[in-house]
Each structure stands twice: as C-alpha cells, then as structure tokens.
C-alpha cells in the first residue's frame with residue numbers, strides 16, 4: 001500500500017474517506033469544546049497528513065492550548081503534516097517520523113487528553129488491536145477521549161473493539177457507523193478507576 005495514494009480520496013468531499021474525516025473531526029471538536037481551560041495534550045498514532053487534527057485546530061479557539069505529537073512513519077506524509085501545521089501557525093504540533101506501534105514513540109507526550117487511533121485498527125491484526133486497546137489507559141489522562149476508527153471489513157471486529165474498551169475502563173461516548181458506508185468512528189472516555197497497567201513495548205505491527 002502506498003499511503004500517499006491512499007490519502008488522495010480526501011481530495012474528493014463525496015468519498016467515504018472524507019465522510020469518515022468529518023466524523024472524526026466532529027469528535028475532535030466535541031472534545032475541545034468541552035475543555036475550555038488549560039492545556040490539552042494530544043497524540044495521534046499513524047497520523048498520516050494529520051488532516052483530522054490540523055484542520056480542526058486551524059480555526060478552533062483552543063488551538064493555542066493544544067500540544068500534539070503526531071507519529072507517522074512515512075517521511076512524505078509527515079512532511080505534509082508539518083507544512084500544514086506551520087501554514088496554520090500551529091506551533092504546538094510536533095510531527096515525529098517514528099513507529100507508532102512502539103510505546104517508546106509516545107514518551108514525553110503521554111498521558112494525553114485526546115488520543116487518536118484513526119486508520120490503525122483496520123491495518124493490524126485483531127490480536128494487536130486488543131493489545132493496543134488494553135494498553136491505552138497508560139496513554140490517557142483521567143477523562144481522556146480516545147477516537148478510533150475501524151472499517152466493517154472481515155473479520156468485522158468492531159463489536160469486539162467496543163467490548164475491549166468497556167472492559168478496560170472506558171465509557172463509550174459515541175459509535176458512528178452509518179448504514180451506507182464502510183467506516184465506523186468510535187469515541188470512548190477513560191474513566192481511570194484503577195491504576196493503568198504498564199503497557200507492552202510493542203503495541204502493534206502494521207500489516
């Protein structure tokens with residue numbers, strides 16, 4: 001898969017991918033709107049061009065309170081994200097070219113208040129998806145929001161993912177899965193009722 005090509009569907013506002021982007025951006029906006037004071041830390045795994053976060057922050061009143069680490073392996077996409085952040089004067093956005101499946105890539109950026117796993121769970125094994133979901137408490141502040149996506153392609157593990165979140169101490173806020181599209185977007189709040197377990201060094205390996 002050439003991930004640069006994959007991003008081209010974003011240029012068509014009627015594409016499935018653009019519909020998914022709007023859903024993710026609504027969820028990001030909801031989190032920012034609900035947090036009117038203080039710093040907001042964000043991490044984004046496999047961030048691609050970072051359109052979801054950068055496009056929202058470009059016009060959101062919280063923009064200068066946000067510090068974000070975007071973790072993306074492809075230098076071309078990381079560069080696009082960096083350029084877009086700079087074009088909007090978003091000085092709190094750091095784009096690192098690193099393996100998002102490695103826990104070490106988030107050192108210094110977690111615990112975060114907003115955690116984006118968009119375009120990840122559809123490209124890793126169900127076992128890695130479960131490992132990642134169960135590790136997420138260690139990446140989250142109490143009341144953090146996790147935004148994640150997963151297509152309905154086989155094996156359709158979306159209901160398993162929702163159950164893993166609930167079982168790991170998250171409350172589901174929304175699950176946006178319109179009938180006529182292939183994508184789903186989930187948002188979950190970390191309730192932090194117990195001390196998070198130490199995460200494994202490796203969360204997932206991209207397929």
Ligand SMILES: C[S@@+](CC[C@H](N)C(=O)[O-])C[C@H]1O[C@@H](n2cnc3c(N)ncnc32)[C@H](O)[C@@H]1O
Nearest residue numbers: 003046047048072073074098099100118119206
């Ligand atoms: C499906 S795209 C999602 C991009 C973005 N999150 C979005 O939703 O628009 C997957 C992205 O993961 C990146 N990627 C693949 N393996 C990775 C890894 N091990 N660490 C970080 N990024 C990776 C790809 O380069 C690609 O940009």
